Amino acid sequence: MAEPVEQTEESLFEAPPLAEQERMIEAILFATAEPMTLREIAARLPHGCDPAEAMVHLRKRYTGRGVVLCRIGDAYAMRTAADLGYLMQHETVETRKLSRAAIETLAIIAYHQPATRAEIEEIRGVSVSRGTLDQLLELDWIRFGRRKMTPGRPVTFVVTQEFLAHFGLESPRDLPGLKELRSAGLLESRPAFGEMPGVDSEEEPEATEGQSELFED
Secondary structure (H helix, E strand, C coil): CCCCCCCCCHCCCCCCCHHHHHHHHHHHHCCCCEEEEEHHCCCCCCCCCCCCHHHHHHHHHCCCCCCCEEEEECCEEEECCCCHHHHHCCCCCCEEECCCCHHHHHHHHHCCCCCCHHHHHHHHCCCHHHHHHHHHHHCCCCCCCCCCCCCCCCCCEEEEEHHHHHHCCCHHHHHCHHHHHHHCCCCCCCCCCCCEEEECCCCCCCCCCCCCCCCCC
């Protein structure tokens, strides 16, 4: 009769195999609606797991599948493959109505973040109402950033992880460049940021001088 294997204290806390760690992360992300950071995932895993390494292998396994493992900012989430989005068209689409001023303000923040209110107004050529910023804050598409080390220490605005997730971006670096915007006619036509998915623009007065080249530095 074989003798039972003695378990040491170290073996009791030994990390599961990498394949098992992948399964655990897969289960966590599948059951979670919001993107999760590696730190949040690690807090749910057994002691000694390496979520970063497991995530690399897991993302490779999901490459080319109907469901993909996306990186959104510094977090991860399971999402339907972008090229299969047409299969979901029967689902109800939530319409968020934004004014042209709100769309322009959002675009400026996305391309120039961190941006202060004064910088936004300088680029637009007109003042920015508190209501416009409040609307974007309420939608959770922008948030307050760090204060600038300038006189008055004004607050800055940056786009959120929710903004990146809504438009299918991993980071603000994935925003279309100036060449793409010109070829799409988004600099010569209004609104400046184009017709965003799930966003309707409202009519506003004609642009004032200095607004046409919205994305020019």
